[in-house]
Amino acid sequence: MDKITKTAALPESAREFGFYVDGAWRGGRPLFERLSPGHGVPVTLIPKCTVEDLNEAVAAARRAFEDRSWAGLSGADRAGVLLRAAAILRERRDEIAYWEVLENGKPIAQARGEIEHCIACFEMAAGVARTLHGDSYNSLGDNLFGLVLREPVGVVGLITPWNFPFLLLCERVPFILASGCTIVAKPSEVTSATTLILAEVLEQAGLPAGVYNVVTGSGRVIGQAMAEHPDIDMLSFTGSTAVGRSCVHAAADSNFKKLGLELGGKNPFIVFADANIDDAVDAVAFGISFNTGQCCVSSSRLIVERSIAAEFEQKLAEKMTRIRIGDPLDEETQVGAITTDAQNDTILGFIAKGREEGATLVTGGTTLEIGGGRYIAPTLFSGVGRDMEIAREEIFGPVLSSFHFDTIEEAIEIANDTIYGLAASVWSQNIETALTVSRRVRAGRFWVNTIMAGGPEMPLGGFKQSGWGREAGVYGVEEYTQIKSVHIEFGNRAHWIK
Known part of the structure; x- marks a missing residue:
């Protein structure tokens, strides 16, 4: 669909989607029928994935991370993919906004404005991909030199909610990718379409297979399994404080994965x-x-x-x-x-x-x-x-x-x-x-003297029970890295054993 107008028609039938693992579309799963909240008619059919599907997606993301097909690229090369994705999003803005409206119920003019913000997120993340850096310490004496390296944390599980399906996705995905991490995304089961469309966009932009995967299904099945998964290195969750608290418990009981949590507010x-x-x-x-x-x-x-x-x-x-x-x-x-x-x-x-x-x-x-x-x-x-x-x-x-x-x-x-x-x-x-x-x-x-202003240059996140960590901007890329201290000694060692 090239243009959305005031008289945009509802789809003649529900659009069926697959799920996306290791650069390939998959089907053959029971389907969830989504009714438009603004019209009460069927608009999408979304797969109900299994934990086995999630395991395959995590394995694909792990392979893509370990083979360095993404993390091993220069920041400039990663930035190129992100900028191409931004250009494709600009071309497909109206189409993506249309499906966002059908599943979420938000106004079409608002949805298009949100896609513009999403484009800006990819462009901002591309800049950070090129400038992300560590530090050096030339203050350790003549015989010792110190480096602080930023390295991608690894495989990131990404759970997004139904209120801003594409906007919240894009306030995370490009910044995660800029860091060099790979992703397994689980959108809300009622608003999955645009998260799946992003897979098409990223593939067209040149993202290697396995770097971005989408597994659809319920939070109780897929979301819980992601929080508990021992081979997910970090979980980014956006949703209620109650569910965020359960993510903390699940992470502690599995592999102490790093958590990024944007939770509730009473602002x-x-x-x-x-x-x-x-x-x-x-x-x-x-x-x-x-x-x-x-x-x-x-x-x-x-x-x-x-x-x-x-x-x-x-x-x-x-x-x-x-x-x-x-x-x-x-x-x-x-x-x-x-x-x-x-x-x-x-x-x-x-x-x-x-x-x-x-x-x-x-x-x-x-x-x-x-x-x-x-x-x-x-x-x-x-x-x-x-x-x-x-x-x-x-x-x-x-x-x-x-x-x-x-x-x-x-x-x-x-x-x-x-x-x-x-x-x-x-x-x-x-x-x-x-x-x-x-x-x-x-x-x-x-x-x-304003409200809900700003762009992707500024970090997002909360105090108290509104969450942990920050998304967007430079901080939003650094969030998905680990810091490593490297000590380099010059000259001969002073022996401990004489």
Whole structure:
């Protein structure tokens, strides 16, 4: 498909995919039928792989790593493959966005924007592949010289979620490849298509066989086996904190594999009275509604100075009612469908719980009947107590809780009153206020007078129970390396035994 328009048609029948191991497509497995969350019709058929399939994929990745067909290339050669992949992604942007929409339910315009970010990730990683380096120590005396080498960690297991299937994949894959590692990827069983399409892209770009493998199936079967696998050197997992904790246990019980974890968030959006109120209102409406709130860095806790709280919430409620919710294939849609039935039920359950606990429903809280899909209106609660479930639990939907503060110390205390530390945003025209808050609120990503801004140059990751390690940028390549100290002695040894 060369062009996606406002009237893009649904596929006439579900597209069947294979899985990808050692540079070859495989089939012959039972198939999972995926229904479009925005339309309720079948769109893809995805293989239900077995643990034996995973073992073969890991073996292929191990062979490709050990034979040096990728790790042994120069950084320039690896960069060339990554740049060719970026060019192919640019050619196939609309096609990839189309399948992302069909499986995930996000708006088509948003999906295309995400593919642009993915292209930038490959281009950024190509630059890091050429510049990745170690260090040297010329300070050990005349007879000893020290080198610090960065070497690829080995075979990386990559488990990605359903909320940003391609974007999160591309915030990891090119940086893993830049380091010289090989990959076995397991996408969510409900959004596997674009991870499989990336295999086509990388093969066309010249990636050697076995360097990128895709095994599809459930998290309980394939994901658990990856976490436990003794020949996977590192596991990168993006998802819930609860599952991240199980990855830690599985790694400890198998081979002490290295872990990269991007987990849950309950992210504060802090607004001071001197902020540009209209800009802040628009930003928080975007921050909680983008990707239907199914976003680990969504601004789910509004913390607003009491003197402006009433005005702010009134403007926000009015703004939220004007968000365009609808068919994900419509170019004008801003908020699409909820991705799974289970998540739809979870969000509605939290909305009901907020009412039961005594929070005031300001706007939203309702389901919308649109074309056979699952849709929930962006929702704002005020009068939320800090001990309420909607204040503490990650809802992963378009549900915003509002809190009020009187002093900067109180704002910081409320912001830090969570087990999570993934992202935060502060709004103030006072640079001292903004810097004080950004330095003292514990979060891995921070935005000042903006939200969800930035590119692949900057690292991604969280504090506290929001995860371990960093993705993207130079740090995201270094994450997939091991450091080796090399000592080189000159001259004759001073003998210990005389």
